[in-house]
Amino acid sequence: xxxxxxxxxxxxxxxxxxxxxxxxxxxxxxxxxxxxxxxxxxxxxxxxxxxxxxxxxxxxxxxxxxxxxxxxxxxxxxxxxxxxxxxxxxxxxxxxxxxxxxxxxxxxxxxxxxxxxxxxxxxxxxxxxxxxxxxxxxxxxxxxxxxxxxxxxxxxxxxxxxxxxxxxxxxxxxxxxxxxxxxxxxxxxxxxxxxxxxxxxxxxxxxxxxxxxxxxxxxxxxxxxxxxxxxxxxxxxxxxxxxxxxxxxxxxxxxxxxxxxxxxxxxxxxxxxxxxxxxx
Numbered sequence: 001x002x003x004x005x006x007x008x009x010x011x012x013x014x015x016x017x018x019x020x021x022x023x024x025x026x027x028x029x030x031x032x033x034x035x036x037x038x039x040x041x042x043x044x045x046x047x048x049x050x051x052x053x054x055x056x057x058x059x060x061x062x063x064x065x066x067x068x069x070x071x072x073x074x075x076x077x078x079x080x081x082x083x084x085x086x087x088x089x090x091x092x093x094x095x096x097x098x099x100x101x102x103x104x105x106x107x108x109x110x111x112x113x114x115x116x117x118x119x120x121x122x123x124x125x126x127x128x129x130x131x132x133x134x135x136x137x138x139x140x141x142x143x144x145x146x147x148x149x150x151x152x153x154x155x156x157x158x159x160x161x162x163x164x165x166x167x168x169x170x171x172x173x174x175x176x177x178x179x180x181x182x183x184x185x186x187x188x189x190x191x192x193x194x195x196x197x198x199x200x201x202x203x204x205x206x207x208x209x210x211x212x213x214x215x216x217x218x219x220x221x222x223x224x225x226x227x228x229x230x231x232x233x234x235x236x237x238x239x240x241x242x243x244x245x246x247x248x249x250x251x252x253x254x255x256x257x258x259x260x261x262x263x264x265x266x267x268x269x270x271x272x273x274x275x276x277x278x279x280x
Contacts, residue, residue, distance in 0.1 A: 006032075006034045006035070006094075006095070006096040007034060007035045007036065007037040007074075007093065007095050007096065008025045008028060008029050008034050008035070008036050008037070008095065008096055008097045008098070008099055009036075009037045009038075009039055009086075009089070009090050009093075009095045009097070009098045009099075009125075010022050010025045010036060010037070010038050010039065010098075010099050010100070011039050011040075011041070011082070011086050011098070011100045011101075011119075012038045012039060012040045012058060012061065012075075013040070013101075014040075014057070014061075015101065015103075016101075017101030017102060017103060017130070017131060017132075018101045019101075019133070020101050020130050020131065020132050020133045020134075021099045021100055021101035021130050022036070022038070022065055022069075022099075023133045023134055023137075024099050024128060024130050024133075024134050024261065025097075025099040026065070026069040026071065026137070027134050027137045027138075028097065028099070028128075028166075029069075029071055030069070030071065030137075031166045031167065032096070032166060034096050034097075035071070035072045035073070035074065036065070036069075036071065036072070036073045036074070037073070037074050037075075037076060037093075037095070038058055038061060038062050038065075038073060038074070038075045038076070039076050039078065039086065039089055039090075040054055040058050040075075040076070040077045040078075041077075041078055041079075041080055041081070041082050041085050041086065042054055042077060042078070042079055043079070044079045044080060044081075046079065051077060051079070054077050055075070055077045058075040058076075058077055059075050061075065062074060062075040076089070082115070082119060083115075083118050083119055083122065084122060086098070086100075086119050086122075086123070087119065087122030087123040087124075088122075090123055090124075090125045091123060091124050091125065094125075095125050096125075097125065097126055097127075097128065098123065098125055098126070098127045098128070099127075099128045099129075099130065100116065100119070100120075100127055100128070100129050100130070101129075101130055101131065102115075102116040102129050102130070102131055102254065102255060103131075116129050116251075116254050116255070117235065117250060117251045117254060117264075120235060120254075120264050120266065121235050121266060123266060124266065126159050126263060126264070126265045126266075127263070127264045127265075128230070128261055128262070128263050128264075129254050129261065129262045129263075129264060130259075130261045131255075131259035131261075132259045134229075134261075135229065139167045139168060139169065139229075140163055140167045140169050140229040140230045140261075141167075141169060141170065141229050142169065142170050142172060142226055142227070142228045142229050142230075143160060143163055143164065143169045143170070143171045143172065143228065143229065143230045143231075143232060144172050144174060144219060144222060144223045144226075144228045144230070144231045144232065145160050145171050145172060145173050145174065145194065145232045146173075146174040146176075146215055146218075146219045146231075146232070146233070147173055147174060147175055147187060147190045147191050147194060148176070148187060148190070148215055149183045149186035149187050149190070150186075150190075150234065151186075151190075152234050152267040153190040153193075153194075153234065154190065154193055155234065155265055155267055156232050156233070156234055156263075156265040157193065157194060157197055159232065159263055159265055160194075160198075160203075160232055161197060161198065161201050161203060163230065163263070164198070164201065164203035164204075165201060165203065169203070169204075169229070169230075170203075170204045170205065170206065171194075171198055171203055171204070171205040171206075172205070172206055172208055172222070172226065172228070173191065173194055173195075173205055173206070173207045173208065174208050174210050174218070174219060174222060175187060175191055175207060175208070175209050175210070176209070176210050176211070176212065176215055176218065177209060177210070177211060177212050178212070191207070195207075208222065210222055214249070215249065216249035216250070216252050216253050217252075219231060219233075219253060220252075220253060220256050220258065220260075223256075223258065223260050224256075224258045224260070228260050229260070229261065230260070230261050230262070230263055231253055231256075231260055231261070231262045231263070232262075232263050232265070233249075233250045233253050233254070233262055233263070233264050233265070234250065234264075234265055234266075234267060235250050235264055235265070235266050235267065250264060
């Protein structure tokens with residue numbers, strides 16, 4: 001994640017959760033010296049008059065935000081679908097980060113899966129998903145980093161190091177009690193990888209052993225207990241309709257009832273922009 005000529009994208013739907021996302025984006029942008037870009041998606045069939053009206057409203061929001069947060073905020077209205085156009089937009093502009101508000105899992109989302117997750121899995125850019133404003137505009141004090149047996153765990157380390165370095169955060173590594181020897185070995189490989197790079201980057205960390213059971217549930221319980229500022233999670237590789245309907249673990253983390261912000265990273269995401277932090 002480079003510090004110059006980069007933008008943090010905030011998908012905008014003119015709701016209070018979008019305002020919360022903008023506040024988080026401003027908090028991060030101020031620290032990393034990025035600009036902010038508001039993105040509103042309109043249906044492809046919308047009339048030109050309506051599109052112009054939305055653009056006028058969004059420009060007004062951007063101007064107000066620029067004055068409020070004392071930083072550059074631009075605005076874009078793009079035709080398409082939120083499920084594909086947001087990802088296309090941020091991938092093409094090579095954004096640093098997407099900060100998106102979510103209303104959690106409500107109504108039909110409980111049957112068809114989280115809309116937020118459907119947006120995230122199309123992107124090469126990490127997402128921070130929020131449900132409420134930041135507690136303060138200074139730090140993300142405590143970051144929860146669950147470790148399991150998947151190789152993809154290593155891919156979210158770049159974001160953990162980035163957040164830890166810029167916000168002087170403490171990373172809480174969660175290791176679950178397991179008995180399968182082959183899984184224990186894989187978990188330990190990922191744990192040692194995390195410890196190595198956190199140590200090299202002088203980031204404070206603590207290892208916690210959590211009970212057996214649903215890793216998502218145990219992660220949320222722990223995060224709520226320590227009043228965490230951010231949870232790191234990976235999306236499911238090659239996520240399917242069944243994952244949406246029956247519940248990929250990350251969608252419950254993203255829509256957590258404690259409204260803790262979640263940084264979601266795709267296995268296919270590229271971390272060339274944060275590679276500088278991986279080696280001290």
